[in-house]
Amino acid sequence: MAEIRKPIPVEEAISRVWQNRLEGDVEYVSIEGCDNRRIAEDIVASHPVPPFPKSPYDGFALRSADTHEANRNNPVTFEVVEHIGAGQVPVKHLHKGEAIRIMTGAKIPEGADCIAMFEVCQSYEQHNKAYMSIKRTMESGQNIIQEGSEVATGEKLIEQGTLINPGVKAVLATFGYSQVKVAKKPVIGIIATGTELLDVDEDLEPGKIRNSNAHMIASQIIRAGAEYKYFGKLADVLAASYDMITKALAEVDILITTGGVSVGDFDLMPAIYEKLGADVLFNKVAMRPGSVTTVAASGDKLLYGLSGNPSACYVGFELFARPIIQHSLRNPNVFLKRIRATLADDFPKPNPFTRFVRSYITYENGDVFTNLAGMDKSNVVTSLAHSTSLMVLPGGTRGFNAGDQVDVMLLDDQEGQCEFGFTENK
Numbered sequence: 001m002a003e004i005r006k007p008i009p010v011e012e013a014i015s016r017v018w019q020n021r022l023e024g025d026v027e028y029v030s031i032e033g034c035d036n037r038r039i040a041e042d043i044v045a046s047h048p049v050p051p052f053p054k055s056p057y058d059g060f061a062l063r064s065a066d067t068h069e070a071n072r073n074n075p076v077t078f079e080v081v082e083h084i085g086a087g088q089v090p091v092k093h094l095h096k097g098e099a100i101r102i103m104t105g106a107k108i109p110e111g112a113d114c115i116a117m118f119e120v121c122q123s124y125e126q127h128n129k130a131y132m133s134i135k136r137t138m139e140s141g142q143n144i145i146q147e148g149s150e151v152a153t154g155e156k157l158i159e160q161g162t163l164i165n166p167g168v169k170a171v172l173a174t175f176g177y178s179q180v181k182v183a184k185k186p187v188i189g190i191i192a193t194g195t196e197l198l199d200v201d202e203d204l205e206p207g208k209i210r211n212s213n214a215h216m217i218a219s220q221i222i223r224a225g226a227e228y229k230y231f232g233k234l235a236d237v238l239a240a241s242y243d244m245i246t247k248a249l250a251e252v253d254i255l256i257t258t259g260g261v262s263v264g265d266f267d268l269m270p271a272i273y274e275k276l277g278a279d280v281l282f283n284k285v286a287m288r289p290g291s292v293t294t295v296a297a298s299g300d301k302l303l304y305g306l307s308g309n310p311s312a313c314y315v316g317f318e319l320f321a322r323p324i325i326q327h328s329l330r331n332p333n334v335f336l337k338r339i340r341a342t343l344a345d346d347f348p349k350p351n352p353f354t355r356f357v358r359s360y361i362t363y364e365n366g367d368v369f370t371n372l373a374g375m376d377k378s379n380v381v382t383s384l385a386h387s388t389s390l391m392v393l394p395g396g397t398r399g400f401n402a403g404d405q406v407d408v409m410l411l412d413d414q415e416g417q418c419e420f421g422f423t424e425n426k
């Protein structure tokens with residue numbers, strides 16, 4: 001008789017994997033190559049921003065006190081004693097009755113305490129000397145970007161674990177990080193098991209299918225921020241499979257296999273775990289799809305035995321592998337971001353297990369809807385193409401109807417959240 005496995009709740013399965021999580025390494029990469037990596041140190045301002053007081057406008061640097069008599073009928077005239085652009089440092093100290101012609105971004109001259117924009121000034125030349133006049137008063141500090149007004153030295157700007165996006169890169173460049181300390185991508189091995197598997201470039205033959213799981217998992221690994229190493233596909237033969245899995249394990253941080261974890265005659269993964277002496281953390285989870293998902297610890301490595309069924313494989317990765325990758329990348333928000341949304345479709349059939357249903361989000365008049373991505377069976381591959389989220393339908397005795405509020409996990413979101421727990425559905 002086939003082995004009877006006892007399913008454990010999803011939360012319990014996550015907790016068992018979490019207890020075996022890996023701590024990641026760090027490395028330095030050039031700023032050009034740091035996009036979409038996670039920063040491995042807090043970024044603290046090493047100097048004020050801006051580092052000197054500067055002009056926000058093209059205009060004239062003045063002493064505001066000199067403008068106090070100015071009004072519409074009484075223009076006050078200044079001699080223009082210097083002319084500077086951004087990057088030039090003023091040499092003159094401004095004295096009474098003097099102006100310096102200054103461009104946006106240039107350092108404020110000593111003695112000046114305001115900037116008048118060109119638009120409120122008149123310029124002219126007389127006897128080979130430059131002059132300007134103004135018909136309004138200026139205040140001290142007017143139109144000056146003060147040193148440190150944006151950031152003071154010592155201010156923490158970016159937490160470690162933050163994903164590097166264009167804005168983060170701007171901050172890194174501002175503070176001179178030509179080399180950036182980032183979390184090293186964990187290397188995740190992939191092996192697809194199944195005598196029925198063909199490579200992607202092979203023609204179909206009777207009884208065979210193309211190996212879609214390996215490519216799907218590789219893509220999920222990339223989306224999660226890690227690196228993959230593909231070891232190929234294995235026929236369901238114990239000795240050769242054991243050898244390949246042992247070899248692969250030595251070369252990676254985490255090894256993912258797909259297929260062969262259930263109770264079939266050619267499902268070899270349970271025997272391989274035994275031969276490896278691996279500690280099987282669980283081999284049955286109260287969820288659909290992916291109830292057969294198995295995770296084992298072997299030394300300091302984790303071995304994921306994901307289901308061969310494509311949708312089960314997909315969900316198993318997102319629930320159990322992604323958070324571990326995120327942790328090793330130093331993202332404190334290791335779990336997929338979860339939102340509440342309104343069910344757009346009926347789900348009349350109850351299921352004792354929690355269902356993670358492939359779905360996508362739509363917005364209508366400010367409301368968020370979750371829609372079925374396609375066929376919802378574990379063996380289905382095509383609906384995955386339209387899945388950007390997993391809606392969570394808790395197990396129980398009742399089905400769900402369009403209009404019900406449910407939790408939805410967002411697959412493309414990179415921010416995540418620090419807790420896994422779901423909202424209790426009524």
Ligand SMILES: Nc1nc2c(c(=O)[nH]1)N[C@H]1C(S)=C(S)[C@@H](COP(=O)(O)OP(=O)(O)OC[C@H]3O[C@@H](n4cnc5c(N)ncnc54)[C@H](O)[C@@H]3O)O[C@H]1N2
Nearest residue numbers: 192194211212213214259260261262267292307308309312
């Ligand atoms: N007697 C029982 N039979 C099954 C049970 C059970 O509890 N008792 N569980 C079922 C469930 S649920 C699932 S899910 C599957 C899991 O099977 P395995 O993980 O052992 O995977 P395989 O048997 O190797 O393959 C299942 C299915 O997936 C196809 N497959 C495999 N690899 C790939 C790949 N790389 N790309 C695309 N498709 C793949 C394979 O051809 C099979 O059709 O077991 C049920 N049975």
Ligand code: MOO
Nearest residue numbers: 290291292312378
């Ligand atoms: O592991 Mo199976 O997917 O629950 O269908």
Ligand SMILES: [Mg+2]
Nearest residue numbers: 260262264267
């Ligand atoms: Mg099987």
